[in-house]
């Protein structure tokens with residue numbers, strides 16, 4: 135079925151992922167929700183607990199030093215992966231959502247005031263929308279939504295037209311979790327900076343697919359989640375420019391954040407990144423995340439890009455002659471491992487159920503981005519999202535199962551709320 139796609143990674147990559155081996159292994163195409171974990175990540179987490187588990191940054195015994203060393207080495211790996219100039223520009227958080235909330239709370243409340251504006255794009259995930267909505271409600275600012283063009287990217291001229299002296303902050307996804315399209319975040323950042331606004335880029339869907347260089351990008355903040363880039367759940371990253379982090383008050387306060395504390399004198403906080411990591415951090419998570427990033431770097435981002443291109447290209451080809459399948463947006467332009475589609479006359483949940491019955495795991499619905507789906511006039515999409523272990527044979531299987539999809543229990547009138 136598929137043409138020749140020379141960029142596909144070797145089939146042996148799949149052997150690295152225990153959950154995907156064996157006769158009953160799913161065709162796992164829900165990677166935008168979370169990726170499966172390679173053995174090196176599982177082993178790194180287990181090895182940390184077996185050989186180095188202790189609390190970090192506090193104890194002075196050998197084990198505490200070993201744990202601290204692994205934690206800080208993980209931070210250095212993240213900094214290298216992101217092209218950050220300094221490891222202390224990397225704050226470990228719980229996930230992307232935690233990172234956007236941190237910036238909204240700590241930065242937003244400082245720089246955004248009554249009558250100011252915060253600009254988000256029209257395709258944001260709730261995790262990069264709700265913290266800004268709440269901030270605007272709290273301080274009496276206006277949330278402004280930058281329009282998205284017909285292909286599913288922020289419309290740059292329209293975005294530029296929104297900029298002005300009242301815009302204090304811009305928050306936008308690097309890659310859409312619904313369509314896999316890439317926003318022009320470099321140009322948006324430059325434009326926002328011309329007007330003195332700070333910029334946060336949500337890289338949750340980007341880091342597993344694009345080489346990211348935060349220094350080159352120039353954004354003030356960049357965040358992502360470990361679990362979407364072959365690492366564990368419960369650990370995320372907030373990159374922040376050193377000068378900015380140095381100037382900020384803490385987010386949550388508690389152990390690990392203070393240099394000096396008394397009952398009544400002003401508290402002296404430690405510098406970033408520890409200032410933003412109150413309480414015991416997810417050390418094993420950070421170690422596993424670093425192992426996931428190393429795994430990706432070992433495969434090589436050019437090879438990962440070529441793999442994405444091949445699979446997305448093959449998927450688009452495969453559904454092109456299925457009359458009732460409509461691809462949403464333009465995922466082929468800069469493939470980032472996502473193809474979102476609708477099947478005419480069949481509710482996305484029915485399509486998802488049918489695929490699941492044939493061993494194919496996809497996400498259906500609004501993908502935590504109901505405002506974007508509303509703007510597209512869709513009750514949801516069926517999202518195929520690829521990773522390094524997916525194969526062209528899996529794409530062919532999806533095509534034949536899609537071709538046999540029929541309306542089922544759901545109707546187009548069903549509410550979407552159940553699956554937000």
Ligand SMILES: Cc1ncc(COP(=O)(O)O)c(C=O)c1O
Nearest residue numbers: 229230231259261311338339359
């Ligand atoms: C673009 C985008 N931003 C933010 C998030 C939230 O990620 P997490 O749930 O790991 O915080 C997601 C998750 O799907 C996402 O796709």
